[in-house]
Amino acid sequence: FGTYHFVQGVDAANSGILDHNKKVQSGELDAPEKKMLKPVVGCEFYCTDDHTDRTHQNNGAQTVLLAKNKSGYHNLAKLCSISYTDGFYYVPRIDKQLLLQYKNDLIATTGGLGGEVPNLILNVGEKQAEEAFLWWKEHFKDDLYIELLNHGLDEEAHVNRVLLGFAKKYDVKYFPSNNVYYLNQTDSEAHDILMCVKEGVKRDDDPQMVRGRAWIKKLFPNDQFYFKDQSEMKALFADLPESFETITEILDKIEPFTLKQEVLLPRFNIPAEFNDPEDENDQGVRGENAYLR
Helix, strand or coil: CCHHHHHHHHHHHHHHHHHHHHEEEHHCCCCCCCCCHHHHHEEEEEEEECCCCCCCCCEEEEEEEECHHHHHHHHHHEEEEEEEECCCEEECCEEEHHHCCCCCEEEEEECCCCCHHHHHHHHHCHHHHHHHHHHHHHHHHHHEEEEEECCCHHHHHHHHHHHHHHHHCCCEEEECCCCEEEEEEEHHHHHHHHHHHHHCCCCCCCCCCHHHHHHHHHHHCCCCCCCCCHHHHHHCCCCCCCCCHHHHHHHHHHHCCCCCCCCCCCCCCCCCHCCCCHHHHHHHHHHHHHHCC
């Protein structure tokens, strides 16, 4: 459902752009100033105590990492690969020792309520949360940022207050964030149905009686997990206008890079009749391609 509506939204936006371009070309409108979009590549990891421990289920804390450049992207890729090849147990996992090995050129955030620091604030204690926060500050220094969320939840309001205290005490910058699980606010019902199908429960099941329904209601207690525009985000964080400047700072740290490269094929011998003389001059693979056809 979410994908369908998202594609509809993109199609509508594209149609609007095409109409606008036609008016520009006809002289009805002035050409707008071109703005480049800067892609930000990141990943949310499950960071546990020991990613190789399979004696019991321990998914760990949700950890958000962003790549500053191509080197950071490679470190993200290594962490992702290891989380599956060595750390998969219910979910793909890494641990802090592994993170320290591949942390170069990465930006870390405190994440949402499932992050280590917010989770400790809610379920253990502020002292333990502060100790965990200092670990991240020690190892990521100015590349650690506090993530603030506001979906109208009391838990988020409490976590934000504590995190802002840490920000002031340890001079760590913070930025507004928003969890997006569906495109429009009206898509919340379709998303709820999708989650019920996934968990094998009914929408009218009593959350107090059915564990799966209770889990869904806990994760998505309202219809605020949609893509919010700039004006909506500024309204939600009207008391923290400086937080939006941090987004610009993070973007300024991101160096654009390309992942395009020639296709790498294994070297293998081919029958003589497929050899192409031009391959010897420019190291081409015409002969191999002809053989594989």
